[in-house]
Amino acid sequence: MALTAEHTSRFVRAGDVKVHYHEAGSGPALVCIHGGAPGAFGWGNFGRNMDALSAHFRTIIVDLPGYGKSDKPPIEGGQYGFYAKIFIDMLDALGIDRAHIMGMATGGGAAIKMAIDYADRVDKLVLVSSVGGVMQFAPQPTEGMKTIRGYYGGDGPSPTKMRRYLETIMYDASLITEDLVMERYAASIDPAFMSQAPEGRPGSVAAQEPVWKDLDRIKAPTYVLWGRDNRVQTYENALFMLSRIPDVQLHIYGQTGLWVPFERAAAFNRQVIDFLTED
Template sequence: MMLTYEATSRFVQAGEYRVHYHEVGEGPVLLCMHGGAPGAYGWGNFGRNIEALARHFRVIVVDLPGYGKSDKPDVSTGRNKMYADTMVALFEALGLERVNVLGMATGGAVAIRLAADYPDVVDRLILVSAAGGQTMFGLRRRDSASHVYYGGDGPSLQKMHDYLSQLLYDPSLITDDVLWERYEASVDPEFMERAPEGRTPVRHTPPDLWKRLDEIQAQTLIVWGRENRAQSFENGVFMLSRIPHAQLHVFGECGLWVPYEKAEEFNSLVVNFLSGTKRRS
């Protein structure tokens, strides 16, 4: 089977929403949930990790509702709960009982809610640059914040380049293919009309999500980039202090988009963590 976007593309009715996802591989299930912002979607965040991870797991990469080819409901509040409920409906539709969950940025916030609300369905948990922590200090953002992307004269390749430069420590990784892929997704008319994140400076992460961290009972791997300017690695340290069964890995010379910027090392880290000895109850 060719590991292309088209060959791995699937749809499923998950509760109220038709959800688009990619699936490949066999073995323990690994659900991957992407971050949010202009042009975000599942394959765009994890497409470069799927081949390596699919050698060990049944990998399911979703487009969260509002992104990619999934339905785009108008959700202004309670978004993380809606996402968590939808993922459980997706598990039921696919006949899955327990899954490993990997969430990045916005997807990390959803993963926290999923693990807290539905502990029986989450086996192991991986939080990458996850929203939902707390910090006192952090790196200053570079100029060109994401919330201005759709403002002024509207989206442009230069604005997308400026935005992606905030996600990565090494700007040379912003290839023409990556730039065009993300830009084209960001100017999709339906995405522009209903994108749940990226068009305004409003933060959608509930400010009290951090209060639920100590409810997580799953073995948890927290992954961060030291140069993450959107979510300082201090958030990861905070999560480590709150989640009972957690470990933290911080990559130097790395920004928010760890699975892309440190792909080989990240894939090995995930495989080793998910293949480790299960904690006895």
């Protein structure tokens, strides 16, 4: 029987913040941190991967603070460090000494800060379409960044805007169902999300640390996964990470956008499992 969001749903107090997460499986802990965008939440980003990953790991898919069912506190200091500290507190509360950390997009920034600031708590690191790279040739802001920033502008959010956003982050538009659009749209107009999440208010931008400057400080073996057709964070970012992270591997998928775990679920699951289980 496939795992569901409802039956894997949990809460834990991480310091002063209540974090919502999904948990299944046993073995080494794997924490999956989703990306930040209108209507983003943990199960939405990684739910399609839970069955495969939880067959090998104690898989924990979190809602970032400010997203999903997690508390929505104001961000203090740098955004990525703020998240990283909360997730370390979460590991403490769950009795986990060390874990594999997988971060996508904004979640990658939190994962990078965990690997740098709390190196003894991170076993292996997986970065998917992550912040932390540098683009030298792509025009900035990218098409995807403009779409995200414009979502709450003008006439405000709508299912049409959400579909346009999903078309921007995925190469294969046939994967975009009406249910997927409406699920993400409903999450994007949640009043608590709109009042606190960094992507929930027009013009609201949290301070984001330049983690690209510290990639060479990552000690954990790292796997970088990217879509060649990512229109938010181009694969130039992945190449930069390849050049800076000491112990790193890189895989770039053709005909794939930002949302690699969704578009390439079967191949993605195999590659992540192989990387995390190899000696």
